[in-house]
Amino acid sequence: MPTRRPAAALALAAGLVVIAGGTAGLLLTRHSTPAMRPVAAGVSALPAPTGSIVAPPQSAAPRPVAAPVSLAIPLIGVQTQLITLGLTSAGELQVPSSTSVAGWYTGSPRPGAIGPAVIVGHIDSLTGPGVFYRLPELRPGDKVYVKRADGTLVEFRVTSVQTYLKDRFPTEDVYGPVPDPELRLITCGGAFDAATGHYLSNIVVYATAVS
């Protein structure tokens, strides 16, 4: 049946093409899609904010400090208003409802006062980067600025960047007392659990006020 020869040849050719396509598809999708990573921040994306920097007093009387209103981390392009955060009924830290602003926990010291001031921001939304997306890029020595309601600025220097599994979060170390003005910047990180829709770790940036 000569009329069936082209059909058979076509079937063979089509089969081979499908095999090649399937194999290529299989190989290509075996690699994970890497997370979006920003380019290394070699240059300051933002200028350092201006304002009078109030050094901690060298006299004995502690000076009261005004409430924080905004946060700037020029090296990683962060410039955000600070909203206020409390605790949930379960005693956990509230998080900003918007992924594009950071918030200060009002139960922690005001930035620049003695103790660990806590500021929290999202690393991402469902679709893209959040305000603290580039927080993990910070390294010891990097500068962080907080502007306060009276217009004064307090400058912090990063001392350490740590990643903690959420179920082993060292509460005492992050929130525990210290004798100098410090800052804790907290966001999510580590592996993402698609089943729960949450990251498994927290990234904590420790910083100390520059005197």
Next chain:
Amino acid sequence: MNFWNVSRKLPMLLATSALLLGIPAAATAYASSATTGTGWIRLAHLSPNTPAVDVYLYSFGNSSAMIVLHHVAYGTVSPYESVPAGDYSVAMRAAGASATSQPVLSTSVTIATGHAYTVAGLGPESGLRLQVLEDKLTTAPGQAEVRVIQASLKQQVVTVTLGSTVLASDLKFASVSDYQPVSPGTQSVTVSSSGGDAHSSVTLAVGTVHTLVVLDGASGLEVVNLEDASGMGKPPLGGVTTGFGGTAPHGPGSPVPWLAAIAAGCMLALTGGLRLRRNRQLHAGV
């Protein structure tokens, strides 16, 4: 497998297990100061009749000073400085004296990771000494902590009360009381002495540690309220949920559709191939 083999392979097995179990280095908890291996020190001049001094902090065995505070007068307490844990020496020289001159006084201090210290010049000028005090960081839940340093030469014995709580009874000049827990809030402070009483008020927030320093003021006793440390009244429980995964890496997709396509391709090619072969056989047979 003999014992030798097992023992040789054991470390590798353990290492592999650790990797498989996903034990990350970051799982170890470190205090903020522990991550950097630091402690804190502050320097104070609390000798009423000693003129201003320059205070030097040296890392032990290093002849160039790490910190120099110039012209520190009576009643001055520096902020805390964060320094690597280790051995240090503190030296006092008359204000403006050469950095290489013989110090009036010096002492050594060992700074432990996560601990805070006050090195204070205490006593009269004739008996000046540098005393190392360990400062407290933590409070009991819902409480504040207070201690008293008695640095008044004019009134050598004082009793200090906070509200109705006696913080220090008959505390002698140049001595220091123990910390004690108190209820947070704003309360009156009374310093009583044979030369009369002095009153002031202090605010002690929950979770804060304070030192009250009794000083000779221009007109009678003064009380200075130092904040030694602060935590927070209600530390949050656990970590925070600050991400929705929009930038998380995505895992490899399912291989099933691709495998199905390959299988279908195989079927198609096989069918076509067999048909061609049969055609050829039929052709040859005619």
